[in-house]
Amino acid sequence: MSAVLLEARGIGKRFGGVQALKDVSLTIKSGEIYGLIGPNGAGKTTLFNVFTGLYPRDDGEVLFGGSPLHLESPHEVAAAGIARTFQNIRLFGNMTARENVMVGRHVRTRAGVVGAMLRTRAERTEETAIRRRADELLHYVGIADRADDLARHLSYGDQRRLEIARALATEPKLLALDEPAAGMNATETAGLRDLIEGLRRDGLTVLLIEHDVKLVLGLCDRVAVLDYGQKIAEDVPEAVRANPKVIEAYLGTSAH
Amino acid sequence: MGMLKDMGHREKIGLALITVALMALPFVLASAGTAWVRIMNFAVLFVLLSLGLNIVVGFAGLLDLGYVAFYAVGAYVYALLASPHFGLHLPFWVILPIGAAVACVAGVILGAPTLRLRGDYLAIVTLGFGEIVRIFMNNLSNPINITNGPKGINRIDSFQIGPVNFAGSDTLAGLVFSGPIKYYYFLMLVLLAVIVINRRLQDSRIGRAWVAIREDEVAAKASGINTRNIKLLAFAMGASFGGIAGGMFAAMQTFVSPESFVLNESIMILAMVVLGGMGNIWGVIAGAVLLSFVPELLRYTVEPVQMALFGKMLVDPEVLRMLVFGLALVLTMRFRPAGLWPETRHRRELSENRA
Secondary structure, three states, X not given: OOOEEEXXXXXXXXXXXXXXXXXXXXXXXXXXXXXXXXXXXXXXXXXXXXXXOOOOOOEEEEEEOOEEOOOOOHHHHHHHOEEEOOOOOOOOOOOEHHHHHXXXXXXXXXOOHHHHHHOOHHHHHHHHHHHHHHHHHHHHHOOHHHOOOEHHHOOHHHHHHHHHHHHHHOOOOEEEEEOOOOOOXXXXXXXXXXXXXXXXXXXXXXXXXXXXXXXXXXXXXXXXEEEOOEEEEEEOHHHHHHOHHHHHHHHOOOOO | OHHHHOOOHHHHHXXXXXXHHHXXXXXXXXXXXXXXXXXXXXXXXXXXXXHHHHHHHHHOOOOOOOXXXXXXXXXXXXHHHEEOOOOEEOOHHHHHHXXXXXXXXXXXXXXXXXXXXXXXXXXXXXXXXXXXXXXHHHHOOOOOOOOOHHHOEEOOOOOEEOOXXXXXXXXXXXEEEOHHHHHHHHHHHHHHHHHHHHHHHHOOHHHHHHHHHHHOHHHHHHOOOOHHHHHHHHHHHHHHHHHHHHHHHHHHHOEEOHHHHOHXXXXXXXXXXXXXXXXXXXXXXXXXXXXXXXXXXXXXXXHHHHHHHHOOOOOOHHHHHHHHHHHHHHHHHHHOOOOOOOOOOOHHHHHXXXX
């Protein structure tokens, strides 16, 4: 059994009177692909935003690699090793694909204003390394030929890939993908699936929110199901599929 | 500089021609009257200010309507440290860095409480900040007289490098170097440094972080950028440039008063950045030169033209200035919303410079 990478304990989040998350606990193990599914509005993205520090949580804590995450500042979460993509792609539209990935290197590099103004040797060396790594990652996700195009000019599928490359540039231990297959056609989804499997082979842990049930059940080692902000199941895909609570959440209570 | 190495033959010749033209320019202008050299100097000063503001507005996307406050801080620092007001007469190369540092601190003071604000809200707060600084300058004459209030500070020292004083004329090799011409050359040196610094910042880790925040702050945060610090850095850098420009302004004018730092000036500088093309250094320079020269051209041509045509003054040049100004902005926003010379992503330079 591999080590626990992320452990969430009793996460709670309210928006005004709405309890978006209630006492959600889950554990993600190192090296696995962990799926998070649930009907619309179940709180999947909210949980994501809590994990990555974009929403302040009301209750609970998250341990990452054994130590508590400082969830108040997203950049520290990124530094700790969690990277994410967004459901509604959020790229830096007026920057080139390469520059987008280079931004992802920010958290692992250190050149400051003075180094940049004087263009010191250290700054130039670092800058070259950032560039090289960005090009490698663009190649890795399969869009090396679009490196010099503005992010907003990329096709939808390529934008998804670019977002993953940018996230990978932060050298994450856990990559959190928020509905990466949303809006993709069958070919693009198949390509994405290969990409995610490649990530696992390369030792990355992946947290995946997805609506495409076939994709989730085919890819994931374990799946958690959220409904109305609560976890109703957490198991291997086959067991989750057979779980009556899950069926009820997706299809509604059966008529008697 | 890596830029020079990578240039083609023709570009090098072009650069040499531009350099010669800029070197000769003040003498050409002086033949039309020293006033034109002064006008040119102020245009360069505005270019410096616009480039400073461009870091905040163009790169980081933070709408700052109180930028003139930093100009004022720089000017007053110079005025207080090099005038009979306190009896201090420090050399300019000591004061300009101090002015930049004080303005930088002012930038952080403005930046810190506004970090959560964007767009309109940020604009309103910065606008208020600009006014607060001006009102301070106006009222810090009681009970201790620091700024001399609305009367301002006069008899400010000019620059002095060794035996050369920038207030008077010197003759060298048959050429008369008047005060404004000396300032012109100094301003050009500063401008060159500021352009190089701007370009380097733009293509750096910090510059990318600024643009990332402008493009999508949430994504920037999630990508590991400490948006608070990086935004503060933009305010601080922009303010420092403003502070340096302010110091030079004080020396050139030998007089400062709060009147020079009204809201209108902030708006003017912002207009230069927007009209020229936010984020693009060359566009910003073009915008600043255009907006500083056109009003002066009007001032000198409108009156004679009207006298010749109608025999009397029908429209005051000042009125016409605002009219042309407003029209220019409206037309730009209608036909070239990204500015006259917008930021074309520097794709080619990047791959050539840093391959």
